[in-house]
Amino acid sequence: MAQRKIALACSVCGSRNYTIAASATRTQRLEVKKFCKHCGKYTLHRETR
Template sequence: MAQKKVALACSVCGSRNYTIPANSNRTKRLELNKFCKYCGKYTLHKETR
């Protein structure tokens, strides 16, 4: 059985650059500062479902 995945979307441009495994223990949506190749800088990326 394959793992379910969720995407991390850039809060500036909205592009979904990263995917991570879904975790049922996580109650809040994950927010990380990651590099966005479309914006060319580190921006806040939020978990999408």
């Protein structure tokens, strides 16, 4: 069975830069500061579904 993948989208420009494996135990959406290559700086990335 293949894992579901979820994208992390930049909260500033909206581009989806990163993908992660979906976790059944996580109930809230993931929010992490990651580097956005389009903005050129570290911004908050939120999990999209």
